[in-house]
Amino acid sequence: MLAANRLAPALESLPRVFSLADLKQLLPGEEDQALDVALRWLEAGVVKQVAPPRPVFFKVVLGEGLGDEDTCRALLRAFPSLVMVAGSALWRQGLSAQRDTLLECCVSERELNCHLPGVALRWRPPAWWSAIRDAGGIAGDHHGVAMLTPEMALADAAAFRDVWMPDRDAVDWNRLSTARLSEATEHLLPLRDTGRVSAD
């Protein structure tokens, strides 16, 4: 208890999203204590693991949810292959009049357990990233998280059918290229079966 009290200010000095490595840096030479401190915080419910068992945490502040920036930072630290997809990518690029209720992202990890509120993770096969690259399917990033181009987001949603998309009327079709949509669909076509099998 004494140790916990002595180390209590450490939580204040950490950012909203942090890793075990960050905590260890605050306690040089006391790496074992870092683990004990993290466990006490977890038990007390003042921090949560972003995606157990990954050693990335976020501070739980009553009545103050994580902002978009912190959510993206937490996801990036836990999932290196993260790419934003579907209605989430469309909304953030101004192509949808409907906002997503869940931030949807794809990862290559099979373990999709994530404690971040308002986030949904979907699995994609490894070849998906090659297809995205070959089709030039990334349209910049949102707080560091790579986003699919609108055409690729539509093609991906049609191919895998496991993500939320806005209503047809809510999408600004004038800003979409039919040629790029057709190209994106062609690139993802061979992956359709892979995605469906895994979703089952």
Next chain:
Amino acid sequence: MGTQPEAGRWRRQELALMAVEHRLQALGEYLAVYRASYASSGEGRHYARVRMLRKDIGRLRAWWWYLQATRRGASWLPLVDRLASALAIFVSPVRRGGRRRHSSGMMRHLTSYSLIERAYAALEDDLQGQLLTLRLAQYQRPTDSRDRDITVLQRQLGEVAALRGSELPDSRRLTVICHLLHRVLTVRHWLGLQLPLANMVDR
């Protein structure tokens, strides 16, 4: 009598391989996203990251190959070790954990020693993350099987700490080994020979 240290050494080799494989997996995933970003935007910062990651992955693969060869007792290993010892004197000493700034000023280049050491540190963090998840579950709902899992993880953590503490070669020798084997891998690739690659997500 000699079996216990032997078993410990075997387990540490397993963990070292696991650490490098996990790091390769993570770097491969970063590379996939950066390559896709670069293909779409053509931005220089993405290209610099792709180049840096490729270099890191190349050196990590080389180290993975060396670890594999050590475990198998490969016939060419003594030659590599002799070469590494001979060439190490030509490598300028670097600070442990030291980093050099990339010429672009944006990216940082990790020494081979830091790269490998970070792979081991990342595995340690991952195991500690698993331990925290298990301990928290055990605190909320204790079970005997989880207790056993916690004991196994704690032993593994001790072994990873030993790996980081004492089982990495001298930084200059390690640099030579990584660069030498990386070049051998590149030549094998050019010649179309099968590459002894760790399982990773690089696409």
